[in-house]
Amino acid sequence: MGHRAAIVGAGHTRFGALDAGPRALLRSAVDEAFASVDRAVDRASVREAYLATLGFGGWQIGNSAAVLAEEAALPGIPVTRVENACASGGSAIRAAVRAVEGGAPGLVLVAGLEKMTDLPSARRRYWLGVSGDTEWERSAGLTFAGVYGLIASRYLADHPNGRDALVEVAVKNHGNGALNPKAHFQKRIERSDVERAPRVADPLGLYDCCPVSDGAAALLISAADHAREYTDRPVFIDGMGAGSDRLAVQERPELTQFGASRWAADEAFRSAGVDRADISFLEVHDCFTIAELLALEDLGFAPPGGGAEMTLAGETRRDGRLPVNPDGGLKAKGHPMGATGISQAYEVFLQLRGAAGARQLAHPHRALTHNVGGAGATATVTIYSVG
């Protein structure tokens, strides 16, 4: 089907509880993205910018994309904030690809940001919860941990080996995060750490949940035909899909399947013209450990319940048949909501160019990223290859 666009530069701040504010984080990620472009690039070649953020830092909600233009030193360019909760990043990449798809010259900047640790705990938990259904789920006392806790309870009732698999996801992703110098958590954990952790939303405990993180990531995207003006090693975007589902989980027929992810994956594979077997590794949206098992199944790599089996068989480890979240995933790398989808593409950019350092996979040639908004109300899937 051919290439639809190319990533020619990528930048990424450290994820974690950081002193830096939203402006400094944006500037740092964007500067690193420009510096990563192999040939000299004039910032004036950037035609447009998209900012993926849910709440910026919980305060500059409106017009925050104008701040991106300021910090990227791109005065006057058209900017748009893209918001699909935790899938904002993937959705912004989709918008950027469409902006260059006709073969237009120049670059489009996509940046993602969240600054979450400035806020007092109560206000932060407000921001963490605004993307779920308010009238039924929030009113019943659920945050996203609770919604995923309900989903996990059903998964474990249907698939008894799921409990062990959840533990394995946490241990694996922390192990990967330990090799990622930009990850929020860079420490290995043991199964007993996961099992003994306090319960946040039974059956999910503290180690089943991603952390609250600050961070930003940025990509420079060109039309596929123009990519080699910037680099000899572009990472191509070959397929994209997106989907949505009913906001409240109670209105969906299936509790342990995300229709939005399934439809997005089908569209992505169809548009890329490749099969599941062609994919070297996955970056999936593991905001909670259960979400990684659902992702393997929704993306078509395992039948219902098969996500647990694949995980327990070690197939998703870095040295397994299909590595999943080699950067540590949301679980260990951190989850600054708007930045997450961009961060997944950043990892693909490094891995496909052989620049992932200690966590480099052996010769990956094609990758898939999967970004979910909330508990599956929105999702994007993107498929990449290296030239």
Add this chain to the structure above:
Amino acid sequence: MPLGIERAAAYVPRTSVQGRRSAAADEDGFTMAATALERLGDGGSPPGPSPRLLVAGELPPSADADLPRFLGVPVTVERVGSGIESVRTALSAVAVAPEPPPPILFVAVDRGSGGPNDSDAAVALRCTADGALPVDRVVAELEGKGPPSAGPLLRFGTGRAAAEPSRWVGDFAPGAVHPVAPTPRETPLVPNAPVSQGAYVPRPRYLEGVGAHWRFEGERCDACGAIGFPPRGRCRSCGATDRLRPMPLPRDGGMVVAATTIGPGGQPTELDEQVERSGPYGVVLVDLVPGVRVTLPVADSSAALAIGRRVGTRLRRLYPMEGEWRYGRKAVPLE
């Protein structure tokens, strides 16, 4: 034409504190009255135009507006005081209602005196011309009883109405004692912390949702037969907008399909105070009927509800918002 009591129902909380049946922290006079009215049958919804609803006892002022909302039909609320004298007077007035007598609902709430054997209770009566138990006999029976409103009425009902062609149901089950730590008699209505907007639903939208939240009122599509919940005015299945009609969904007997317990830190901010006071709480997904699912908190003082269990639901207090208590249904173990 004299009226008679056609149906009677009581609600006595399950929670027992030193032998006294005590309302849980998420109950108040309004939720107790609503539960008793609900038990009259058909959700307590009275047929006919603008029936009277006589209200006695310890209900918050907001109940005057909330009780008609709960019943879902226009009713005229009349406060008749809290003492037994006012109850007797009110029932006497009912007994000599003009012809043709409209149905009259009566609900009384007694929060007890705090002493042993003086339980919190709510009693609801439906009085019509066809009622088999003459109201004047009830009035005579109440002569000389003590001051609390619902207590004597409840004792009268348990001892007497059971033998009559009326229905008497309640949570009171001798021997089924659930000892818990004493709960505060009234949880103060405190403003949310300034930052807490977690489950913020503006008041007009909250009131718009009362039919779905308080009565499980869904919609049925006559074009394709699908049931939609909550009602959105458009069939989720075929898209029709003109052939939808309200459809009440069962409030008891649904099945738990997913269950979680929220531990400290997992709760939205508006429940911080509750978690501080009462600890972890349960939330369940319940299939009311196949294909219709609802998210419900587990009621205060109820044990955890596991997947596969059949549950009942009750109107309870959720959390304070905009200076008032927000109410909604919670899951309870099915008796």
